[in-house]
Amino acid sequence: MRRTLLRWSWRDLRARWVQVVAIALIIAVGAGSFAGFNGMTRWRERSNAASFELTCVHDLRARLGVGAFVPAGTLAQAASGIPLGDQIAALEERLVVPPQVDASDGGGQVLVRGRLIGVDLRDGGPYAGRAHAERGRLLTETDAGRDVAVLEFDFARHYALPAAGSVRLTGGRALEYVGHVTQPEHFIVVTDEREFLAQSKLAVVFTSLEAAGRLADLPGAVNDLVGRGSAGADRAAVQAELAEALGARVQTIGDDPSYNTIVRDVEGDQQTTTVLRFAILLGAVFAVFNLTARMVESQRREIGIAMALGVPPLRLIGLGIRALLREMLLTPVTETPFQFDLYVRAAALGIGAPLAAISYPVWRAVRVAPIDAIRTGHLAARGWGLSPLARRLPLPGGSLGRMPLRTVLRAPRRTLLTVLGIGAAIAVLVGVMGALDAFLGAADRSERALTADHPERLIVELDTAYLLDSPVFAAIAGFPSLTRPEPATRLRASLVGAGVEFGVFLEFVDFESALWYPALRDGKRPDPRVPGVVLAEKAGRDLGVEPGGLVLVRLARRDGTGFRVVETELRLVGFHDGAFRTFAYADRRHLEIARLAGTANQLSRSPRPAPPRPT
Amino acid sequence: MLGPSGSGKTTLLNLIGALDTPTEGSVRVAGRELTGASRGALFAFRRHTVSFVFQSFDLFPGLSARENVEFAIDVAGGDCAAAVTMLERVGLAERAEHFPHELSGGEQQRVAIARALATGNRVLLADEPTGELDFRTGAQILELLRGEASADRAVLVVTHNREIARVADRVLELSSGRIVSDGPPPGGRASVAGLRW
Numbered sequence: 001m002r003r004t005l006l007r008w009s010w011r012d013l014r015a016r017w018v019q020v021v022a023i024a025l026i027i028a029v030g031a032g033s034f035a036g037f038n039g040m041t042r043w044r045e046r047s048n049a050a051s052f053e054l055t056c057v058h059d060l061r062a063r064l065g066v067g068a069f070v071p072a073g074t075l076a077q078a079a080s081g082i083p084l085g086d087q088i089a090a091l092e093e094r095l096v097v098p099p100q101v102d103a104s105d106g107g108g109q110v111l112v113r114g115r116l117i118g119v120d121l122r123d124g125g126p127y128a129g130r131a132h133a134e135r136g137r138l139l140t141e142t143d144a145g146r147d148v149a150v151l152e153f154d155f156a157r158h159y160a161l162p163a164a165g166s167v168r169l170t171g172g173r174a175l176e177y178v179g180h181v182t183q184p185e186h187f188i189v190v191t192d193e194r195e196f197l198a199q200s201k202l203a204v205v206f207t208s209l210e211a212a213g214r215l216a217d218l219p220g221a222v223n224d225l226v227g228r229g230s231a232g233a234d235r236a237a238v239q240a241e242l243a244e245a246l247g248a249r250v251q252t253i254g255d256d257p258s259y260n261t262i263v264r265d266v267e268g269d270q271q272t273t274t275v276l277r278f279a280i281l282l283g284a285v286f287a288v289f290n291l292t293a294r295m296v297e298s299q300r301r302e303i304g305i306a307m308a309l310g311v312p313p314l315r316l317i318g319l320g321i322r323a324l325l326r327e328m329l330l331t332p333v334t335e336t337p338f339q340f341d342l343y344v345r346a347a348a349l350g351i352g353a354p355l356a357a358i359s360y361p362v363w364r365a366v367r368v369a370p371i372d373a374i375r376t377g378h379l380a381a382r383g384w385g386l387s388p389l390a391r392r393l394p395l396p397g398g399s400l401g402r403m404p405l406r407t408v409l410r411a412p413r414r415t416l417l418t419v420l421g422i423g424a425a426i427a428v429l430v431g432v433m434g435a436l437d438a439f440l441g442a443a444d445r446s447e448r449a450l451t452a453d454h455p456e457r458l459i460v461e462l463d464t465a466y467l468l469d470s471p472v473f474a475a476i477a478g479f480p481s482l483t484r485p486e487p488a489t490r491l492r493a494s495l496v497g498a499g500v501e502f503g504v505f506l507e508f509v510d511f512e513s514a515l516w517y518p519a520l521r522d523g524k525r526p527d528p529r530v531p532g533v534v535l536a537e538k539a540g541r542d543l544g545v546e547p548g549g550l551v552l553v554r555l556a557r558r559d560g561t562g563f564r565v566v567e568t569e570l571r572l573v574g575f576h577d578g579a580f581r582t583f584a585y586a587d588r589r590h591l592e593i594a595r596l597a598g599t600a601n602q603l604s605r606s607p608r609p610a611p612p613r614p615t
Numbered sequence: 616m617l618g619p620s621g622s623g624k625t626t627l628l629n630l631i632g633a634l635d636t637p638t639e640g641s642v643r644v645a646g647r648e649l650t651g652a653s654r655g656a657l658f659a660f661r662r663h664t665v666s667f668v669f670q671s672f673d674l675f676p677g678l679s680a681r682e683n684v685e686f687a688i689d690v691a692g693g694d695c696a697a698a699v700t701m702l703e704r705v706g707l708a709e710r711a712e713h714f715p716h717e718l719s720g721g722e723q724q725r726v727a728i729a730r731a732l733a734t735g736n737r738v739l740l741a742d743e744p745t746g747e748l749d750f751r752t753g754a755q756i757l758e759l760l761r762g763e764a765s766a767d768r769a770v771l772v773v774t775h776n777r778e779i780a781r782v783a784d785r786v787l788e789l790s791s792g793r794i795v796s797d798g799p800p801p802g803g804r805a806s807v808a809g810l811r812w
Contacts, residue, residue: 004682004689011677305673308634309690309734310662312655370661371634374673 023288030284034277048263057184058128058226060239062250065556065563066601067464069221079225082241087233090127092120093222095212097463099170101203103161110159114203118212128226129184131206136163136179145210149175152204154189156180173215188258194582247564249494279428286421296365303365304373386412442579449577452516457606465599476603486515487600489591493555498544504584511587515604518585520574528587532571539581547574558595568593616773617780618789624773625742632665632740633657645737662691666731668741672723674715680726681711684733691734701729705759721752728759741772757782757807781805
C-alpha cells in the first residue's frame with residue numbers, strides 16, 4: 001500500500017507547492033529565529049570572552065578624582081605594597097585627560113571631545129587593557145615619549161579617517177597617529193555622561209605615558225591605575241586592600257560601562273530575545289497550523305474516499321507526517337559546529353512544532369465518519385457553530401451585511417486560531433516596536449532633561465577644579481559672543497543603599513540658575529536650601545529610597561593637598577526627569593561637603609542673541 | 616434500492632457500507648455484525664468486504680485511471696498488476712494513463728467501477744451510478760454492473776428511477792425511511808437494452 005499512498009501524497013504535494021513552500025518558509029523563519037536568537041547569545045558570550053582575553057582586560061581600576069594627579073610610580077608603589085600584592089599579575093599606571101581633539105583631514109571638520117590615554121609602553125606593555133590593531137599598527141616601546149598615537153577604531157571608522165594621519169589636541173599640539181585600534185574599555189564607546197555608542201562625539205587617543213604627560217602639561221603625572229588579578233586571586237579582597245591603600249574608590253571591571261553593556265547585558269538581551277523567539281516560534285506554529293488545517297480541509301473529500309476504500313486513519317496521519325518530513329529536509333536551521341545541542345533543540349522544535357500543528361487537523365479529518373468527509377454541498381453545511389447565537393442580534397444591513405459575522409461564528413475554532421495567529425504576530429511586532437520605543441523614549445527624555453529651555457547651552461569642561469577668581473575663568477568669561485558663565489562642579493561619587501553601590505556624576509549646580517537647573521518630575525525647581533541630592537527615579541528605586549529619605553553618598557573630600565574618601569548622608573530632594581541613574585545633582589551652596597567651595601571644573605554658558613540686522 | 620429523494624436509501628446504503636453508523640438498530644452485512652464494531656474492524660470490513668461506486672465518481676484527481684485502480688487493489692492487499700486487466704474489462708485499457716480530468720463522465724464512472732471490482736470484494740454498492748450521466752452512457756454503466764452481479768457478488772444499486780430498477784433481480788422500495796416493498800421489480804424485469812428512459 002505504501003507505494004500508491006506515497007504517490008498520491010507526492011502528487012498532492014506538487015499540486016500544492018505554493019502552500020508547501022510557504023510552510024517550509026514559515027518553519028524556517030520560526031526555527032531559524034529560535035536558533036538564531038539563542039545562538040547569538042552564545043556567540044556573543046564566546047566572542048566577548050575571547051576578545052577580553054586577547055586584550056587583557058583589567059580586573060581592577062582606581063581613578064583619582066577630577067583634577068587630581070600624583071607623580072608616576074606613586075599609585076603602583078602603594079598598590080604593590082598591599083598584603084595581597086602577590087595576587088596582582090599586572091599593575092600599570094596611566095594618565096587620562098580630556099582634551100578637545102581636532103581630527104579634521106580636509107574632508108570636513110571633526111572637532112570633538114577627546115580622551116587622551118597615556119599608557120606604559122615599557123617591556124612590550126601595556127599588559128592590562130591592551131589594544132588590538134584594526135588598521136595600521138600598534139604602539140611599541142620605541143614610540144615611548146614620541147608624539148605618536150593610535151586612534152580608537154569606532155571613532156576613526158565613523159569619520160572615515162585614514163589608517164595614518166595626524167590630530168591636533170587642545171592648545172594646537174599635534175600628534176601623529178599610526179593606526180586604528182580597539183581596546184576593551186572602548187569596545188563600546190561611552191562618554192563620561194554615559195552616552196553609549198558615542199563614537200561620533202568622543203575621540204579616544206592612546207599614546208605613551210610620557211607623551212600624554214607632555215601634551216597635557218602634566219609631565220610625570222598619572223591619575224589612573226589598572227590591574228589584573230592573577231589566576232585564583234581573591235579579587236574582592238584585593239579590591240578592598242587597594243581602596244584602603246590608595247584612598248580612592250577601586251572599581252572592578254564590572255563597573256565599566258562598556259564591559260557591562262557587552263557582557264552583563266547579554267543576559268538582559270537574552271531574556272528579551274527568549275520572549276521574542278518563543279513568540280516568533282508560536283506565531284510560526286499557528287501559521288503552519290492554519291495553513292495545514294486549510295490544506296487538510298481541502299483534502300477532506302479525498303481523505304473520505306480513502307477511508308471508504310478502507311485505508312486506516314493512522315496510515316493517513318503517517319502519510320501527512322511523511323509528506324511534511326520530505327519538505328522539512330529543506331529547512332535551513334542555523335548550524336554551527338560549536339552548538340550541537342542548540343542545533344538539535346532547534347531542529348527538534350522546527351520539526352516537532354509543525355508536526356504537532358499538522359497532527360490535529362489530520363486527526364480531526366480522519367475521525368469523522370467517511371460519509372461526512374465525502375459529503376459536499378448542502379449536506380456538508382450542517383454545522384453552524386455559534387452562528388445561532390447571532391440570530392437575535394440586531395445587525396444593520398441585509399443578509400449580505402450579516403454574512404461576515406455569521407461566517408466568523410460558524411467556524412469558531414478556525415476563527416479562534418486565526419485570531420491567535422494574528423495576535424501572536426501582532427504581539428511580536430508590538431513587543432519589538434515597544435522595546436525600541438521605550439529605548440528611544442528614555443534617550444529623548446534624558447536629552448530633554450539636560451537641554452530644557454536652553455538647547456544652545458554650552459558646557460566648558462576644565463581639566464581640573466579652579467578657583468572662581470582664577471585667570472582661567474576670566475579668560476572664558478571674556479568671550480563676547482557668550483553670556484556670563486555659570487560655574488558648576490562635577491565630582492565622581494558613589495551612592496550606597498539597599499545592598500547596592502553604583503557610581504554617579506554628582507554635579508553641584510546653581511538650582512536658582514536662569515540657564516539650567518535639574519527640574520523635578522513635577523516640573524518644579526528643587527529647593528536650593530535643602531542639603532540634598534536630586535536623583536533619577538531609577539537611582540532612587542535601586543537604592544530603595546523615596547524623596548525625603550536619606551541617601552548615603554561616598555565621595556572624595558579635599559583633605560589638605562589631597563583627597564580622602566568620606567561618606568555622608570544627603571536628603572533625597574526629588575527625582576529629575578533623566579532616564580539614566582548616573583546623573584545626580586546638588587546645589588552649589590552645599591559644595592562644602594567635598595570642601596571645594598569657591599571652585600568649579602565646569603562652566604555653562606549660552607551664545608548671546610545675535611544683534612538685529614541693520615534695516 | 617428504489618425510492619424518492621429523502622426516502623433514506625442513500626443512508627441505508629452508507630450503513631451497509633459502514634460509511635455511517637446507525638443511531639439505533641443493528642446492521643449485519645455478509646454475515647458480519649457491524650453495529651458496535653470497532654473503527655479498525657469497520658476499516659477492515661470496507662477494505663475486504665464492500666466496494667463503492669459513487670454518484671460523483673470520486674476518483675483521486677492526482678492519480679491516473681490505472682493508479683486509481685491500483686490504489687484500491689493496494690489497500691485491499693491485492694496484486695496491482697490486475698489494474699490494467701480491470702480497465703480492459705470496463706473498456707478503458709487505452710485510457711489507463713489518463714487523469715480523471717481528461718476523462719468523460721462515463722469514463723470516470725467506469726474507472727470507479729473498475730476500482731470497485733478490482734478489490735474482489737463480495738458486495739458492490741453503487742449510489743445513483745448513472746445520476747450524472749446521459750442515457751447512452753448510463754446504459755453502458757448499467758450493463759457493466761448487471762454483468763458483475765453473480766452468486767459470488769452482490770451488486771446493490773440505489774436509484775430513484777423505476778425504469779432502472781427493472782434491471783435488478785430484487786427491488787427494495789423505501790419511503791420515509793421504511794421498506795414498503797421487497798420483491799421482483801415493479802413492472803417486471805427487463806434487460807438494459809429494453810429500458811425506456
